[in-house]
Amino acid sequence: MLGHGREDGGRQGDPHHIGHGGESDAPGHGAGGPSPKRIIVGYGFWIFLLSDIIMFSAFFAAFAVLRDATDGGPTGREIFDLPFVAVETTLLLISSFTCGMAGLAMAQKNQLWFQIMMAVTFVFGAGFLAMEVYEFHHLIEIGAGPSRSAFLSSFFALVGCHGIHVFGGSLWLLTMMAQVLVKGFTPNMERRFLCFSLFWHALDIVWVAVFTIVYLLGAG
Numbered sequence: 001m002l003g004h005g006r007e008d009g010g011r012q013g014d015p016h017h018i019g020h021g022g023e024s025d026a027p028g029h030g031a032g033g034p035s036p037k038r039i040i041v042g043y044g045f046w047i048f049l050l051s052d053i054i055m056f057s058a059f060f061a062a063f064a065v066l067r068d069a070t071d072g073g074p075t076g077r078e079i080f081d082l083p084f085v086a087v088e089t090t091l092l093l094i095s096s097f098t099c100g101m102a103g104l105a106m107a108q109k110n111q112l113w114f115q116i117m118m119a120v121t122f123v124f125g126a127g128f129l130a131m132e133v134y135e136f137h138h139l140i141e142i143g144a145g146p147s148r149s150a151f152l153s154s155f156f157a158l159v160g161c162h163g164i165h166v167f168g169g170s171l172w173l174l175t176m177m178a179q180v181l182v183k184g185f186t187p188n189m190e191r192r193f194l195c196f197s198l199f200w201h202a203l204d205i206v207w208v209a210v211f212t213i214v215y216l217l218g219a220g
Contacts, residue, residue, distance in 0.1 A: 045195045045199075046198075049198060049199065049202050052165075052202070055161075056158075056161070056162075056206050056209075059154070060158065060209070062157070062158075063154040063155065063158050063213070063214060064213075065154075066154040068151065069149060069150035069151050070150075070151045070152075071148075071149040071150065072149075073148045074144050074152075075151070075218075076151075076214070076215070076217075076218025077219050080218055082215060082216070082219050084131070085135075085211060087131070088132065088135075089208075089211050091124045091125075091128045092128045092166075092203070092204055094124050095124035095204075096200060098117050099121045099197055099200050099201070101117040102114050102117035102121060102197075106185055106193055109185050111180070111181070111184070111185075115177060118173060118176065118177045119177070121173060122173050122174065125166055125169065125170045125173070128166060129163060129170070133163075136156070136159075159210060159214065162210060165203055165206075166203055169196070169199055169203060172199070173196065173200075176189075176192060176193060176196055180193075
């Protein structure tokens with residue numbers, strides 16, 4: 001009776017039999033173990049993306065406050081070329097689509113189409129960056145550089161920060177292409193591509209906000 005009481009008490013105090021050698025009924029991966037690596041990596045990367053979005057939110061807030069602080073310099077209506085920026089936006093949106101197609105190719109274990117879609121994604125991303133560099137160079141040439149006014153300082157900071165992210169993502173893309181070519185579609189490669197695609201699509205979302213808030217409202 002005493003031994004049976006201790007056994008019942010142990011079950012009540014330790015319902016999953018942790019430390020008693022029995023098989024655990026705890027939810028999770030395996031016998032009460034940690035979550036799969038895919039979930040852990042995805043969760044950590046989402047935290048990174050959210051911190052990045054918070055940073056961009058601060059740049060957007062600064063631009064909203066300083067958009068009228070031109071100090072007699074040019075305004076957005078005078079310097080923004082909407083058709084040019086519309087083409088730039090189209091390039092980045094198409095790159096997001098081709099990135100999604102690369103993900104489908106990876107799901108089908110199709111090396112050829114994965115590499116083609118990733119290469120196309122890189123080309124469109126590089127085209128976007130080239131147009132952005134040209135725009136910055138043109139603005140500086142006409143005396144509308146970041147030091148001209150607070151408005152232009154906030155503009156260059158916000159758009160330039162996004163451009164740096166696209167540049168970093170492009171280097172990451174090339175690295176992914178080389179790794180998949182050498183190692184194939186291993187679970188690690190699939191996890192890395194998942195993180196890359198989340199990052200690339202997030203940059204598209206941020207750019208849509210930039211195009212709407214900075215360019216469309218600024219030119220209007």
